[in-house]
Amino acid sequence: MIGAGIIGAACAYFLASAGLRVHVIDARGWAAGASGAGQGALVAWDHATAASRRMSREGIGMWAQLAPELATETGVDIEHRSVGSLVAVVDENLLAEGEARCTALDSQGISVRWLDCRAVHECEPLVAPSVGGGLYFPADGLLEPRLATVALLRAAQRRGATCTLYEPVRAMQESHASVVVSTDARSCTADLVILAAALETPWLAGLLGFSLPIRAVKGHVAVVVETDLRIGRFVSEYLPDRRPDAGGSGPTLWSSVQPTAAGPVLVGGSRETGDNLDRSVDIDLACSLPARAATLIPWLTRSILLRVYAGLRPASIDGTPFVGHLPGHPRVLVAAGHGGAGIMMAPATGKLIAELALGIPATLPVELYAPGRAEIAT
Numbered sequence: 246m247i248g249a250g251i252i253g254a255a256c257a258y259f260l261a262s263a264g265l266r267v268h269v270i271d272a273r274g275w276a277a278g279a280s281g282a283g284q285g286a287l288v289a290w291d292h293a294t295a296a297s298r299r300m301s302r303e304g305i306g307m308w309a310q311l312a313p314e315l316a317t318e319t320g321v322d323i324e325h326r327s328v329g330s331l332v333a334v335v336d337e338n339l340l341a342e343g344e345a346r347c348t349a350l351d352s353q354g355i356s357v358r359w360l361d362c363r364a365v366h367e368c369e370p371l372v373a374p375s376v377g378g379g380l381y382f383p384a385d386g387l388l389e390p391r392l393a394t395v396a397l398l399r400a401a402q403r404r405g406a407t408c409t410l411y412e413p414v415r416a417m418q419e420s421h422a423s424v425v426v427s428t429d430a431r432s433c434t435a436d437l438v439i440l441a442a443a444l445e446t447p448w449l450a451g452l453l454g455f456s457l458p459i460r461a462v463k464g465h466v467a468v469v470v471e472t473d474l475r476i477g478r479f480v481s482e483y484l485p486d487r488r489p490d491a492g493g494s495g496p497t498l499w500s501s502v503q504p505t506a507a508g509p510v511l512v513g514g515s516r517e518t519g520d521n522l523d524r525s526v527d528i529d530l531a532c533s534l535p536a537r538a539a540t541l542i543p544w545l546t547r548s549i550l551l552r553v554y555a556g557l558r559p560a561s562i563d564g565t566p567f568v569g570h571l572p573g574h575p576r577v578l579v580a581a582g583h584g585g586a587g588i589m590m591a592p593a594t595g596k597l598i599a600e601l602a603l604g605i606p607a608t609l610p611v612e613l614y615a616p617g618r619a620e621i622a623t
Contacts (some may be wrong), residue, residue, distance in 0.1 A: 247271070248258070248271060249264075251390055251588055257595075261401040261405055261406045271409075273410065275410070277442070281391055282524070282556020283558075284390075285505075286588075288385045288481075292586060308388060311592060319395075323392045326506070327385075331381055333482060334378055334483040344378065369480055377581060387505075389473040393588065393591075417438070423576065424436075438463065439577075440571070440580070444559045453577075454573075457518045457582075460562065462557065462560045463496075464558060465513070466514070466531075466554065467512040479502075479503045480542065481501035484499050512545065560581055569614055569617075579616045
């Protein structure tokens, strides 16, 4: 297993739970990449493809069962809360469109209901009085992604998994019987290798001659301290046909406000794709997020900015993650390209990887997530 973020952790957990011997290798530490720079909102509706929505719904449902089990087994509270989410329509000109979107999502099997102005403010009293309606998703929730990664890896270790950290992979060689993975310090021989290294996954696949189209998506988050007020759930701004991981020039901005169990509030959001992106913070952009989100939650004008951070999410070119066998390499599986939804999809991804490794019938349709699917193969 290469990768110790939330996706690699989930894969390690389900593989070890199935009785397989698992060794995790990562160039850095646990949750040191995208998993450590996320927010932890579990929202099944905000995805570019039906395949992504399906995997997110599956994963969110699995978190509700996993959270108490992980807490009992490892002592780590991942701060999971099934509190629902609210997408508020700030622009009155978008109310009819928002209600139509609600109907469309409901027809796709997503648990959602339309709230009028009164119901919105009963649901979340801190929403701006001008908000005239919104979409409420009762199945959505929250968790702490860093703690979730740690809990899954600790549980995997309790099942016999081992970890090698701070050793980047330098080479891979595959034969008909095994795969040899080499770092500067060691070589490991495995019957099967899972590439779950986020933005490093295309480079790893390239070692075996396969081009995997994954791009970086940069996002900023502001962390603020509340006064004596508290929101109860993830609240975001409705925008027409928003695609957070879509391309474009410059950052795409919208407003989201997320409570945490520890007290501070996470304010987003931005998405930016392009070449030469890094994790450096655009101070002006990050510091503008609370003021922008004040149109959604007015008390943010009185909040105190605690810190800001940025992260890079690994997004597939078509909006659906790559989960499955690397074409032409039967001993290599891929679990990458989840964009900003890795925290939602992690349990379902880990379960699917374990099913593929064991050669048993898969819960999800594997062809939808196959790394070699015709429309993206290069």
